[in-house]
Amino acid sequence: MRKIAIALAASLALAGPALAADKVRIGTEGAYPPFNQIDASGKLIGFDIDIANALCAEMKVTCEFVTQDWDGIIPGLLAKKYDAIIASMSITDERKQKVDFTDRYYSNSLSFIRKKGASIEQANLKGKTLGAQRATIAAEHIEKMYGKNVDVKLYDTQENAFLDLEAGRIDVMVVDFGVGYNWLNSDAGKGFEFFGKNADVGDHIGIAIRKGDKELADKFNAAIKAIRASGVYSKINAKYFPFDIY
Amino acid sequence: MSFDLGLVIEYFPRLLSGAGLTVELIAISSLVGICIAVPVGLMRVSASPTLRNLSLAYVFFFRGTPLLIQIFLVYYGLSQFEAVRNSVLWPFLRQPYWCAIVAFALNTGAYTAEILRGAMQAVPRGEIEAARAFGMSTALLFRRVILPRAVRIGWPAYGNEVIFMIKGSALASTITLLDLTGMARTIIAKTYAPVEIFLAAGLIYLAIVFVLTRAFRRIEARLNRYLLHESA
Amino acid sequence: MFDLKGFGDQLLLGALMTVGLALSVLCVGTILGLAGAIAKLSKSAPARFAAETYTAVLRGIPELLIVLVIYFGSSGLLTAAAEAMGHDGFVELSPFAAGVTALSLVFGAYATEVFRGAILAIPKGQIEAARAIGMNRRLVFLRVTLPQLWRVALPGLGNLFLVSQKDTALVSVIGLEELTRKAAFATGFTKAPFTFYMAAAVLYLTITSVTMVGLHLAERRASRGMPGMRG
Numbered sequence: 040m041r042k043i044a045i046a047l048a049a050s051l052a053l054a055g056p057a058l059a060a061d062k063v064r065i066g067t068e069g070a071y072p073p074f075n076q077i078d079a080s081g082k083l084i085g086f087d088i089d090i091a092n093a094l095c096a097e098m099k100v101t102c103e104f105v106t107q108d109w110d111g112i113i114p115g116l117l118a119k120k121y122d123a124i125i126a127s128m129s130i131t132d133e134r135k136q137k138v139d140f141t142d143r144y145y146s147n148s149l150s151f152i153r154k155k156g157a158s159i160e161q162a163n164l165k166g167k168t169l170g171a172q173r174a175t176i177a178a179e180h181i182e183k184m185y186g187k188n189v190d191v192k193l194y195d196t197q198e199n200a201f202l203d204l205e206a207g208r209i210d211v212m213v214v215d216f217g218v219g220y221n222w223l224n225s226d227a228g229k230g231f232e233f234f235g236k237n238a239d240v241g242d243h244i245g246i247a248i249r250k251g252d253k254e255l256a257d258k259f260n261a262a263i264k265a266i267r268a269s270g271v272y273s274k275i276n277a278k279y280f281p282f283d284i285y
Numbered sequence: 286m287s288f289d290l291g292l293v294i295e296y297f298p299r300l301l302s303g304a305g306l307t308v309e310l311i312a313i314s315s316l317v318g319i320c321i322a323v324p325v326g327l328m329r330v331s332a333s334p335t336l337r338n339l340s341l342a343y344v345f346f347f348r349g350t351p352l353l354i355q356i357f358l359v360y361y362g363l364s365q366f367e368a369v370r371n372s373v374l375w376p377f378l379r380q381p382y383w384c385a386i387v388a389f390a391l392n393t394g395a396y397t398a399e400i401l402r403g404a405m406q407a408v409p410r411g412e413i414e415a416a417r418a419f420g421m422s423t424a425l426l427f428r429r430v431i432l433p434r435a436v437r438i439g440w441p442a443y444g445n446e447v448i449f450m451i452k453g454s455a456l457a458s459t460i461t462l463l464d465l466t467g468m469a470r471t472i473i474a475k476t477y478a479p480v481e482i483f484l485a486a487g488l489i490y491l492a493i494v495f496v497l498t499r500a501f502r503r504i505e506a507r508l509n510r511y512l513l514h515e516s517a
Numbered sequence: 518m519f520d521l522k523g524f525g526d527q528l529l530l531g532a533l534m535t536v537g538l539a540l541s542v543l544c545v546g547t548i549l550g551l552a553g554a555i556a557k558l559s560k561s562a563p564a565r566f567a568a569e570t571y572t573a574v575l576r577g578i579p580e581l582l583i584v585l586v587i588y589f590g591s592s593g594l595l596t597a598a599a600e601a602m603g604h605d606g607f608v609e610l611s612p613f614a615a616g617v618t619a620l621s622l623v624f625g626a627y628a629t630e631v632f633r634g635a636i637l638a639i640p641k642g643q644i645e646a647a648r649a650i651g652m653n654r655r656l657v658f659l660r661v662t663l664p665q666l667w668r669v670a671l672p673g674l675g676n677l678f679l680v681s682q683k684d685t686a687l688v689s690v691i692g693l694e695e696l697t698r699k700a701a702f703a704t705g706f707t708k709a710p711f712t713f714y715m716a717a718a719v720l721y722l723t724i725t726s727v728t729m730v731g732l733h734l735a736e737r738r739a740s741r742g743m744p745g746m747r748g
Contacts, residue, residue: 070705077702079523081530081694107692110470111589114479118592119609137477174474192381192461193471198705199361203461205708206364208379227708349725350718351686353697358718361704362711448576455579459690466581479589487578487586494577 062101063255065091066121069106070196073221073279074127077106086217089275090144090266091125097262097271108195110174113137116249123255124247127215129176139250141259143243145284149177150219151235152204152212152228159210161235164189170209172197177213180238201227213238217284289478293485296472300482303468304489310382310454310464314389315447321394326401327427340398347395352453355392360384360460385457393450400446404439405431437508444501448494455490465489521716524703528713531699532720538616538695539682539724545621546681547674550628555658557633568629575626580619581687587619588612588691616688624681631673636662638669668739675732682724696720 067087069077075085083104095102105121116124116138129147130140153159159167165188171177173193181191192209194200197218204212205227212219216237222228248255266272267285276284328340347355363369363378377383408431416430458467469486473479521528556568575583592609610618639662647657689698700717704710 069702072705076705078706079527079703081527081699081702105692106694108690110474111479111585111691113477114473114589117477118589120592133475173471178474194461195459196701196705202361202364202704202708202710206361206379207370208364208381346718346722349683350721351683351697353686353689354700354714354718354721357701357710358714362714365709365711452577452579452581455581458581466579469582480586480593483582483586483589487582490579490582491574491577 061099062103063095063098063123064103064105064121066105066107066112066115066124067091067126068109068112068196070109070198071127071218072198074217086145086275086279087125087127089278090272093266093271093275094125094259094262097265098258109172110195113247116247119249122248122252123259127218127244128247130243130245131176131179133179134247137250138247139252139256140245140247141256142263143245143285144263145217145244147215147217147242147244147284148237148239149180149213149242150216150233150237152214152219152223152231153210153234154207155230155232157210159234164211166190167210168192168208169211169213170194170200170203171213172200175215176240176242177215180240181213184238204231217280220280289481292476292478292481296476296482297485299472300465300468300486300489303463303465303486304493306463307451307454307457307465308493310385310389310457310462311447311451314386314454315393315450317386317390318393318397318450321390322397322401323432325394325398326405329398329402330405344395344398347392348399352388352392353456353459356385356388356456356460359388359391381457381460381462384460385454385462389450389454389457392453393446396446396449397443400439400442401435403442404435407438408434440501440505440508444498444505447497447501451490451493451497520712521703522707522709524699524707524713527699527703528696528716528720531694531696531717532724534693534695535682535685535721536724538613538620538685538688538693539678541617542620542624542681542685543678545617546624546628546677549621549625550632550674553625553629554632554636557629558636572626572629575622580623580684581690583623584616584619584687584691587622588615591615591618612688612691612693615691616685616693620681620684620688623684624677627677627680628674631670631677632666634673635666635669639665671732671736671739675728675736678732679725679728682728683721686721 067075067083069075069083071085071087073085075083075087078084083106088104091102091104105115107115107120109126112124112126112128113134115121124138127145127147128134128140130143134140151161164185168190169181169185170192171181171194173195178191178193181189185191192200192203194203197214200209200212200214201222203209214222219233223231223233246259248259272285273283325340325343328336329344331337331340359378360381369375369378378387412430412434413426416426421429454464455466457464458470461467463471465486469482473482476482553568553571556564557572559565588610595609643661644657647661652660685695686697689695689701692698694702696717700713703713707713
């Protein structure tokens with residue numbers, strides 16, 4: 040009876056042990072260009088994906104990607120849907136209570152975007168509608184800095200937030216600089232511009248892993264150092280940005 | 286697996302405020318939905334093939350596609366067009382609140398129209414013939430006999446439709462609204478405790494459904510009280 | 518009609534996943550519904566209570582929440598269950614398995630009522646006749662009730678199947694790449710939401726239409742030899 044029950048459980052559960060020796064499952068979002076997104080052939084592409092593949096090659100393991108909506112990405116890691124998150128996640132104290140992080144693999148500041156020529160300054164945001172993705176440091180920053188003085192709209196994906204900026208539903212977008220830079224250089228971003236000073240919240244982007252999974256953290260840290268030293272990192276960097284984002 | 290009851294208690298008031306928006310969305314959408322359903326239901330049984338086909342196309346589209354797709358079409362889809370953004374409707378359509386109501390009302394309008402059509406076709410022939418024999422015009426016949434009877438016949442099915450709409454309203458969270466589900470998802474973004482918070486939200490939904498089911502049964506009994514007199 | 522910018526194949530793949538998901542839900546959900554109906558009509562009070570609770574809860578909570586709870590909650594529960602049975606290690610549901618589980622639970626709750634009604638619709642006389650010739654309750658169920666159940670239950674099950682096809686869109690939120698998620702990806706890439714959500718809507722309508730034709734044929738076949746049943 041016990042055997043049957045276990046067999047049943049095993050057949051229901053399509054994935055076996057979480058971490059086979061040479062396979063690492065990586066959770067990412069797939070809706071955060073240019074860091075991670077899905078192209079017309081259904082393939083994951085972007086800076087995060089290239090870095091992840093380079094790290095896995097360095098660690099001599101096979102990487103398997105799992106896509107997951109952003110607001111479920113940490114719960115997914117905790118529920119062992121994957122072993123690491125490589126999805127442009129900021130290292131924050133709140134998150135550190137739930138997960139561990141590796142060293143950073145790039146740095147970020149928060150940028151502000153408005154319609155070209157709009158008379159909006161960082162000093163007079165009162166009463167304006169600010170948009171950001173749900174469960175991000177941008178959302179947190181808005182809440183902390185402007186709180187109840189502004190109208191905040193939070194989105195499931197950054198792409199949906201940009202659609203609404205374009206549609207004029209929000210006045211100001213607060214977003215990771217690299218993402219904003221990429222969008223402003225796309226067709227959709229033509230009528231918009233950065234304004235004010237970027238908010239430097241000391242933001243470092245790392246790889247999130249489950250608490251106590253030190254072995255995996257060490258491996259990732261060693262691999263990050265290795266690709267920084269070998270020049271693989273700067274090649275990937277140059278593919279997406281004309282400036283150093285480390 | 287651990288369950289943190291403290292979290293549930295801490296965030297319960299915020300969940301309740303989300304539930305307030307959920308109830309508001311449902312109330313307004315069902316009223317607008319009825320305003321759509323009555324003319325569409327009448328078109329479905331009309332003698333004109335044009336009216337019949339138009340109403341059929343509307344009902345087919347909104348009953349044949351997922352509500353999630355309908356919401357995305359109204360909220361993100363319409364704003365793709367410059368003409369919509371420059372139109373007089375934009376002050377409404379730029380707000381997720383009204384987009385949710387438009388999508389929910391169009392959706393429930395289609396289902397309710399079908400319930401109404403079925404109920405109108407179930408009104409006993411004899412009653413219609415009797416009214417005709419009195420010399421009632423078609424308009425009067427609908428107003429005095431067919432519609433009042435159809436409401437009684439279709440009421441239980443409409444009760445189910447409202448329950449479906451309560452559950453469908455959870456999708457408002459996908460277009461930035463902080464309804465019960467949206468509030469739950471925002472809290473989870475801070476606490477990373479999906480199971481606790483979603484279960485608490487689930488309980489609130491159950492309570493709303495329970496109260497509404499009761500109310501619908503009450504009204505049903507009231508609508509049909511003349512039947513009790515007959516049997517007494 | 519639409520310029521799908523190379524995402525057409527992706528949408529079709531997504532539609533295939535949607536159909537696969539819906540068919541799996543139909544199979545598992547039907548079994549759950551049958552079990553639920555048997556429990557509701559059983560003599561055992563605990564079985565009736567369990568079935569009543571199951572249908573009341575599953576029909577009163579948004580499908581979206583059920584999908585999310587099953588996806589995030591199942592691994593903890595399953596792992597605990599496996600440990601209790603002496604199996605160490607981690608078990609979990611893939612997005613597909615979680616989607617099938619969640620939507621089947623919902624489908625089963627509604628199907629319970631459909632089957633309950635269908636069982637009650639079978640004329641008492643037939644069951645009494647079967648009992649009179651010495652069949653036990655099990656045999657009566659298998660030989661008399663079950664074969665006729667399908668005919669009566671088919672329209673109700675058909676409606677539920679149409680509903681659950683549309684509910685599959687909700688599984689997109691847990692990362693299964695079915696039609697809605699593919700459309701969302703394409704929207705993100707091309708910034709043309711109306712085009713892709715409308716294309717997805719057309720594919721859903723196609724799936725619905727094919728199903729409706731299939732159901733019509735199945736109902737005709739099921740009621741052959743029953744002249745009174747034909748519409």
